[in-house]
Amino acid sequence: MSHAKRLTRRFFRRDPETLARALLGQVLVRRLPNGKLLSGRIVEVEAYLGIEDKAAHTYGGRRTERNASMWFDGGHAYIYFTYGMHYCMNVVSARAEVPTACLIRALEPLEGLDEMRRRRARTRLPARLKDSDLCSGPAKLTQALGIDRQLDGVDLVTSDELFLVRGRKVLGANLTVAPRVGISYAKEWAWKPLRFFLRGNPHVSR
DNA sequence: ATGACGATTTACT
DNA sequence: GTAAATCGTCATA
Numbered sequence: 120m121s122h123a124k125r126l127t128r129r130f131f132r133r134d135p136e137t138l139a140r141a142l143l144g145q146v147l148v149r150r151l152p153n154g155k156l157l158s159g160r161i162v163e164v165e166a167y168l169g170i171e172d173k174a175a176h177t178y179g180g181r182r183t184e185r186n187a188s189m190w191f192d193g194g195h196a197y198i199y200f201t202y203g204m205h206y207c208m209n210v211v212s213a214r215a216e217v218p219t220a221c222l223i224r225a226l227e228p229l230e231g232l233d234e235m236r237r238r239r240a241r242t243r244l245p246a247r248l249k250d251s252d253l254c255s256g257p258a259k260l261t262q263a264l265g266i267d268r269q270l271d272g273v274d275l276v277t278s279d280e281l282f283l284v285r286g287r288k289v290l291g292a293n294l295t296v297a298p299r300v301g302i303s304y305a306k307e308w309a310w311k312p313l314r315f316f317l318r319g320n321p322h323v324s325r
Numbered sequence: 326a327t328g329a330c331g332a333t334t335t336a337c338t
Numbered sequence: 339g340t341a342a343a344t345c346g347t348c349a350t351a
Contacts, residue, residue: 165332174332185347201346202333209332222332243335258333301332324333 123284128276131193135166135212135219138193138274141316142210142221144289146229149264150280155234157264159226159254160286163316163323167209169219172242177218188272189218196281198261198271205258206267210275210283219283224300224314226254228263235263256324293318300324 125287126145131138148158167175175200176186188197189211197209197220209220228235228250235253236245239262243252261267266281275282296312303309316323 167332176332181348183348199332200346201331203331203346205333207332224332256333299332304331 123286125276126194126283126285128192128194131210131212131276132214133193133212135168135221136313138210138212139164139166139221139313140294142223142283143315143317144286145295146284146286147223147226147264148230148284149266150281151234151265155185155231157231157234158229159260159264160229161223162227162320163223163224163225163314165222165224165315166212166313167220167222168313169213169217172305173308174299174302175219177213182218185219189220190216194274194276196270196273196275198266198268200268206261207257208261208266208270210232222257223260224257225316225322227259227320228253235262238265239263250325255322289317293320 142161142164144155146158146160151155169175169177170180172178177189185199187194191211192215193212196210197211198206200206209222212221213218236248239248239253253263270281273281295316295318297314298312299314
């Protein structure tokens with residue numbers, strides 16, 4: 120898996136909705152400082168459309184220290200801290216100065232399941248965790264893969280710590296579209312169909 | 326300097 | 339279904 124073909128800049132420089140659909144089925148790879156490889160196949164993503172999107176951190180053109188990397192070129196990582204305890208990871212879309220991104224909401228774990236179990240074991244016993252408890256949510260997967268603010272702004276096209284490789288093709292018939300999660304404050308933007316996931320996949324968030 | 330609030334997860338009734 | 343956990347960030351002053 121770590122030898123598979125990496126996704127190029129060209130792949131990421133698309134509008135967030137198109138990129139979100141294209142990200143389904145691709146593989147996110149994390150190389151830990153000790154060299155261990157953790158990876159998972161993307162099964163759920165949301166698109167954030169930037170300045171016009173009331174649910175986006177860059178709504179209205181907001182540019183702060185926290186969301187700075189969302190303004191980077193497509194293919195960078197935007198990782199933020201939320202609820203006083205969780206990290207979430209986005210893949211930045213489009214070009215530099217066009218602050219749009221795709222939130223990675225769930226992965227199907229592929230490599231390093233034991234390490235993921237250990238990292239997810241803060242509350243429960245590792246042995247009691249099902250595979251579908253490891254990466255079935257945006258903050259679960261960052262915890263499982265050891266992704267935090269240190270990786271905010273890294274270039275996924277060139278980094279050896281965090282990157283994406285080409286996965287198996289996804290069948291259109293398995294792709295489901297739905298409203299995004301946890302953004303009821305965004306009013307009319309809350310029910311736009313910008314969440315994409317693989318129908319019936321057990322690793323999709325609940 | 327202050328206060329309100331999360332692009333969530335977990336446990337419990 | 340409801341609620342607690344927990345604190346950096348941002349808008350306001």
